[in-house]
Amino acid sequence: MKQQAFLEKINPVKDKMYRLALRLLISKEAAEDATQEVIFKLWARKDKLKDYTNVEAFAMTTTKNYCLDELKAKKNNNLRIVHQNYENNSISLQRELEVKDEMLLINQIVDDLPEQQKIIFQLRDIEQLEFDEIIEITKMKSTAIRVALSRARKKIRESLTNKHNYGITKN
Incomplete structure (x- = not known):
């Protein structure tokens, strides 16, 4: 496989790979490094990529495993939800702070989830992957x-x- 053909297969997936890596590794730098390392690994196996029916699922699985x-090597179990920056210039500063607080709260809640639930939540609700893709990535059964x-x-x-009920009764 030539470089151009490889890039055509990997470029559409690399943002998802980065977001998954960021979700698992927290640090932007670590996520960038992980994504780059996985792409290097995929490049090393470029001739075998044609054997995979779903290159995206293979790339995501490789990213997850890497x-x-x-995390095991660093004994780092801190995971965070990836969220998009909320951009809307017409909202008030108060509403912007409320949204930011809500995202921080969701991050804390997701941090407390078991690792498997965090990964599945990331893949399905953040990355919006289909269940068959998640099955292929996690090697878990559908149920x-x-x-x-x-x-x-x-x-x-x-x-x-x-949290919201506590806030209502507290005030």
Whole structure:
């Protein structure tokens, strides 16, 4: 496989790879390094990429495994949700602060989730991957993925509800 053909397969996926790496490794620099390392690994296996039916799923799986190996090596279990910067110039400063506080709260809640639920939540709700892609990446059964995702969403929902209810009764 030539460089141009390789880049045509990898370029559409590299942003997702970066976001997953950032989600798992926290640091932008570590995520950039991880993404670059995974791309190098994929380049080294470029001739075998044609054997994979879903190159994106293979790239995401490789990214996930690389990041988990890095976390094990560094004994770093801190994971954070990746969120898009909320850009809307017409909102008030107060609303902007409320959104920022809400995102920080969600980050804290997601940090408390078990690692498997964090990964599945990231892949499904942040990256919006299909279940068959998540199955391929995580090597888990469909029912296990759905249960983990349901539990993650329930924990997030309950924590937000409790926080907001506490804030109402407190005031």
